[in-house]
Amino acid sequence: METKPSISDHQPRIIRYPAPAETYLEDHIEEILSRLPVKSLLRFRCVSKSWRALISSKRFIKAHLEHSRKDTTNFTRHVIVSTSTPPGGIRLKHCSLPPLFCGLVADSSDVDFPITNRVGSVCIRGNCNGLVCVVIDKKHIYLWNPSTRKFKEMPHADADVDSNSDDTTKAIIGFGFDESNEDYKVLAVFNVGRDETNVKIYSLRTNSWKIIDVFKDGLTLSETGTLKGSDSRGWDIVSLDVGSEVCGTVAQPSYVESDLAPWFGLFGGCLCVFYHHPKIGVDVWVLKEYGVTESWTKMAGRPEFKPLCIGPKGEILVVYGQGFLIYSPKDYRFRLIVMRNACPFLEADVRYESLVSAFLLS
Amino acid sequence: MAAETGTPTTLTLKSNDDELFSVAESAAILSVTIRNMVEDGCAGGVIPLDNVDGKTLASVITYMNGISAIPADEEKKKSYRDKFLSDKDFETLADMVLAANYLNMSCLMDAVSAKIAQVMEKKSVGWVRRKFGIENDYTPEEEAAVKEEHKWTFEGVETDDDN
Numbered sequence: 001m002e003t004k005p006s007i008s009d010h011q012p013r014i015i016r017y018p019a020p021a022e023t024y025l026e027d028h029i030e031e032i033l034s035r036l037p038v039k040s041l042l043r044f045r046c047v048s049k050s051w052r053a054l055i056s057s058k059r060f061i062k063a064h065l066e067h068s069r070k071d072t073t074n075f076t077r078h079v080i081v082s083t084s085t086p087p088g089g090i091r092l093k094h095c096s097l098p099p100l101f102c103g104l105v106a107d108s109s110d111v112d113f114p115i116t117n118r119v120g121s122v123c124i125r126g127n128c129n130g131l132v133c134v135v136i137d138k139k140h141i142y143l144w145n146p147s148t149r150k151f152k153e154m155p156h157a158d159a160d161v162d163s164n165s166d167d168t169t170k171a172i173i174g175f176g177f178d179e180s181n182e183d184y185k186v187l188a189v190f191n192v193g194r195d196e197t198n199v200k201i202y203s204l205r206t207n208s209w210k211i212i213d214v215f216k217d218g219l220t221l222s223e224t225g226t227l228k229g230s231d232s233r234g235w236d237i238v239s240l241d242v243g244s245e246v247c248g249t250v251a252q253p254s255y256v257e258s259d260l261a262p263w264f265g266l267f268g269g270c271l272c273v274f275y276h277h278p279k280i281g282v283d284v285w286v287l288k289e290y291g292v293t294e295s296w297t298k299m300a301g302r303p304e305f306k307p308l309c310i311g312p313k314g315e316i317l318v319v320y321g322q323g324f325l326i327y328s329p330k331d332y333r334f335r336l337i338v339m340r341n342a343c344p345f346l347e348a349d350v351r352y353e354s355l356v357s358a359f360l361l362s
Numbered sequence: 363m364a365a366e367t368g369t370p371t372t373l374t375l376k377s378n379d380d381e382l383f384s385v386a387e388s389a390a391i392l393s394v395t396i397r398n399m400v401e402d403g404c405a406g407g408v409i410p411l412d413n414v415d416g417k418t419l420a421s422v423i424t425y426m427n428g429i430s431a432i433p434a435d436e437e438k439k440k441s442y443r444d445k446f447l448s449d450k451d452f453e454t455l456a457d458m459v460l461a462a463n464y465l466n467m468s469c470l471m472d473a474v475s476a477k478i479a480q481v482m483e484k485k486s487v488g489w490v491r492r493k494f495g496i497e498n499d500y501t502p503e504e505e506a507a508v509k510e511e512h513k514w515t516f517e518g519v520e521t522d523d524d525n
Contacts, residue, residue, distance in 0.1 A: 025456050025494060028463065028475065035479035043515040046487045046508050048496050112514075149514070313437070 030054065034063045037076055038147035038353045061355045065129055068352040069269075073098070073312055076353040079324075080111065080132065080146065081345035082122050090122045092134075093342040094146065097350070100337055101311040101326065108342035111146055124347055126175035130354025133175035133186060141173070143184065143204065143358040146351070152358035157188045157200055157209050180243035181205065184358070187240060189215060201245060204358060214240060214247040237273065253285045253296035267307045272299075274306075299329070309350045319348050373400070374408045375423070381416030382408065389426040394466035413464040418457040421450075425470060443473040452481055452493055484520045 033041060033055065041064070045052040054060050068076045077097040082090050092111040099106040113122070113134075123135040134142050144151035157171070174187040184204040189197050200209045215238065237250040255262075255275045262275045271287045284307065289295040299307065299316075305327065306319040316327045318334070322344030327334040339345075371387040373396070391397040399409055411419060425446055432438050447455070455478050462471040482490060491498060500508065509516065 025459065028459050029494070031471070032459070032475045032478045032482070035476050037483060039515045040483050040485075042512040043487060043519070044482075044490055045512070046500070046505055047490050047494075047498075049499050051496070052508060148512075 030060060030063065034060065034067050036064075038355055041355065042148065055355070065354045065356060068130065068354055071352070077309070077350060078146070078353070079308070079317075079339070079348055079350055080124060080127075081108070081339070081342050081348045082124060083342050083345045090346065092122055092124075093339075093345075095339050095342065097309070097311075097317075100317060100324065100339065101313075101315060103337075104335065105338045105340060107340045112149060113144070113146075124349045125173040127349055127351040128175055128177045128184065129356045130352055131175075131184060131356055131358060132349070132351055133173065135173060141186065141202075143175075143186075145354065145356060145358065147353040148355060148357065150357055150359065152204075154186065154202055155208065157186075157202065174240075176242045178203075178242045185242045187242070201242075212245050214245070237271075250287070251293040253287075253293075253298070255283055255285060265306055268310050272307065308348060317350070322346075324348075375419060376408045376410045377414055377416040377419040378410075378412050379416050381419065383419060383423055385423050385426060386430075389423075389430040392426050392430060392467055392469075396465065411464070414461045415457070418454070418461045421454065421458065422461050422465065422467075422470070429469075439469075443469070447473060447477045450477070452478070455481070456493075484518065486519050486522055489522045 029051075033044070033051075036044075041055050045055050071077070075098065078094045079097060079100060080092060080094045082092055084090050092113050093108040094111045095106050095108040121135075121137055123138075125133040125135055125141075127133065130145055130147060132144050132146060134144055136142060139156065141154045141157065142151050143154065172189040174189075176185055176187070177183075178185050182205075186202040188200045188202070188209075190200070197215055199212050199215050201212050202209045237252055238247055239250050240247045250271070252273070255273075262273050265272045265274065267286050271290065273285050273287075275283045275285070277283070284299040284305075286297050286299055286307075287295060288297055305325075307327075308317045308319055308324075310316055311326070314328070314330065316329065317337075318325050318327050320336075324337040324339060324343075325334045326337055372384050373387050373390050375383045375385060375390065375396075377383070387400060391400060396409060414422070425443075428442055428446060429439055432442055450458070455474055458474045459471065459478065462468075462474055490496070498505070
């Protein structure tokens, strides 16, 4: 061993060095495992009791979620689409993102959606932290983690809402995570008549719905963290903080006014707004940081393009009609992508993998 | 502290199996551990790195030289890291995680951890136990029960070739 100073002759500045204690691969297991896809992690629960305990722990699930969220390689991201399959059924298909960005043709596979006895219709109503909110046969709402294949059916939302609104298709559904209470919430806005809405919010923690006194007009909604909507009067963008359940407005970018109502989407988890100018085109604005008005960024857009997510080299995956294309903002080029067995599709969403369970909270 | 001169400063690093390596200070200070030593003026002689063997240190120095030659372009740095790690086997990667940790090189640590995860993705439970030196503490009945909970995750697993 080289001249290693003993504790007594340490000079104070040497304290800054890491103790040369021996470390083992075991000490870095969490660091490594938090980068694995969910399928591998669920398999490796069999490695040992301590691995199973680690992989099931709240702290690890959170660390893994953070990696999935930040992952710029899109290694653990998937596109999920609903397609109509004759006769009359709707199926969910999915495809991992990297092949979509790399090639011209990518294979899709059937999502192993666990509810097989009801396949009349399947609507994707947002996703958050790896959980997807799906509505089956227009009234059964599920929170489902496609990576773990676990799902939970929510109690009916319409039990004490006016009888003419018992159809969830008439409701606008939004899904979000309430960070302050570590809870997942689903917002349902039922239009019960002209200028009248019933708004209910579901909490996974209490596993129940309650009526909240917000949004008295018809709304269109989209998801994540805070739910955002559009007030039909004067094109305000209104929001609901799913934590405090208080609504507010979102300051808009300095867009060019148009007679047409703007519409909304999500792009890489950020709110984006489309301002349509007939015969001229569409301005797409993305709110890069929620709550920061200066972070509104204008993107090149076309009326028929709906941006979905950003690729590792800055390319953008765009929904175009009932298919996909990859758009490169650097040189304004785009190419069509075929997602085999899944085109045309009805709706598309991008989710990332997580171990988050709809059962942990309740 | 070494005097500021026009010529690049070279440091001498010593592995725990007594191999000596010369490396430009500008590359070596990618390691926060080494940078602290340099800032504290301890870099005059030979810097002993008690937790890194010669083979691993040689590899880390190749990386230090390679990555520090790339200008501030994260995309190029990332592709260098990918290429650098592409031909490393599991044992080498495991040694590099420990070295990156000891040398406090977070970018290398991230990249190697991600690479190990990529290698492990389709491996069997047995492979993981062998490579990580983990003893199976389940009874056969317990293991079968845990496996049964997520049986589908055992589809598409590579057959073990121990590479």
